[in-house]
Amino acid sequence: MKKIVHRAETRGTANFGWLTSRHTFSFGQYYNPERIHFxxxxxxxxxxxTGGAGFPTHPHDNMEIVSIPLKGALAHRDSTGTEKVINTGEVQIMSAGSGLTHSEYNxxxxxxxxxxxxxxxxxxxxITPRYDQKEFEVSKRKNKIQTVVSPNDESALWINQDSWFALSNLDQDRSxxxxPNKLGNGVYLFVLEGKVSIGGEELGKRDAIGITEINEFNISANENSEMLLIEVPMN
Structure with missing residues (x-):
């Protein structure tokens, strides 16, 4: 197992008044040559x-964009004609493909x-730009892995990549x-709440660990915890 740990406090920060953002990887005015991607x-x-604010209409192309509300709801509009509200408990995915414009507001x-x-x-x-969103039952991730994004699982949102997103809520002292779904993929685990241990590392809220060269790994909850796991090809 190879691993890289990104502590919550080492993330980049942007504050525009209406928006406060913490960047795990280089983005906007935050640039770290060692944190470009995983x-x-x-x-x-x-x-x-903040209330009533948001990102005005702007373009994207050739990127798979996933939004996961943790608290509150997002109002989405894009050039495919989609106009939706994404609530906490839902996951949104947008394939920008050959190009589209969209806005995202509180x-x-x-x-x-x-x-x-x-x-x-x-x-x-x-590819042709596309949009989808889906609600996922929290009870189905209690002490188990709940796949929410996948290239080959009809119960999840489709993604244009050999990538899988999963959510898991672990009770204290549970493991x-x-x-990984595909040999050679890496897994980036982001702690939403709580404390977990992986490969000898204890991770707290908003800490993350990138794991590669593994066939399987264990996650142990040191307290009630919530996690997001993002599995991606490494090249």
């Missing part, structure tokens, strides 16, 4: 947007929204194992 995982931003005028914005480099370029 395999095909290019962006993992932890964003808080659906509330008063309360903050906290969401993860994640970019994965696509497998095929210039679980994760086996």
């Amino acid at each position: 395999g095909m995982l290019r962006v993992l931003n932890d964003d808080i947007v 659906a509330s005028k008063e309360d903050d929204v906290n969401f993860l914005q994640i970019w994965v480099i696509p497998k095929e370029k210039d 679980i194992s994760y086996k």
